[in-house]
Amino acid sequence: MTDVATAIASLSSRLKEETHAQHERMHRLMERGQPFSSRAAYASFVAAQYVFQRDIEHLFADPAVRAAVPDLDSRGRQQASRDDLTDLAAPVPQEAIASAQVSMPAALGWLYVSEGSTLGAAFLFKEAQAKLGLSADFGARNLAAYPEGRAVVWRRFVAYLDSDTITPDMHDAVVAGANAAYDRFGDLLQRHFHLG
Ligand code: HEM
DSSP states (O other), rough: OOHHHHHOHHHHHHHHHHHHHHHHHHHHHHHHHHHTSOOHHHHHHHHHHHHHHHHHHHHHGOOHHHHTTTTGGGGOOHHHHHHHHTTTOOOOOOOOOOTTTTTTTTTHHHHHHHHHHHHHHHHHHHHHHHHOBBBTBBBOOOGGGOOTOHHHHHHHHHHHHTSSTTGGGEEEEEEEEHHOOOOOHHHHHHHTTTTT
């Protein structure tokens, strides 16, 4: 038996399915950028990460975003990526905040992209350690797991996405926000890796 509630796909599954091509694009850009070929190449990735994390943490001040994701203070990697740039003796990029006009529900899509990227970061973290000799205390703080662990913090975020407070009429805007955030990160990778 199918009722209206079960016929609606969960927001988290919609996000995963409808942004799949964008995630694939991130893989391709990382492949082209070769961030683990040298510390200098890796610093270009961290610069993109820092600018993106600034966009993300700009959203943390919005009370509506805080209500939707109550544990925001344990999220975000702006300071970590800034500290990594210092470790790497790389300049801190100055760019305008791209999320200045973003509010709920689209903001949740931006957070989805940032939080999801902590999962893939597990692989990147291993490479940063093995190939570049970096660590959670030097150069690769931005890729390290949150103190509670990646899976726990991610599952809690998914529970917020799929809670009743995010009503079905908001879902399209969240997916659009995720696409905009992926577009932004893709643009940053392209520019900081100097890809044509
Ligand atoms: C080469 C680099 C990357 C690799 C190898 C990678 C790998 C992965 C893997 C294996 C997962 C699934 C983990 C799981 O289900 O337990 C994942 C999830 C995810 N990644 Fe990546 N990723 C990369 C880059 C990125 C980037 C740059 C972003 C965004 C800025 C990103 C955003 C996401 C999101 C949003 C999810 C969650 C998907 C979902 O379950 O809804 N990833 N990644």
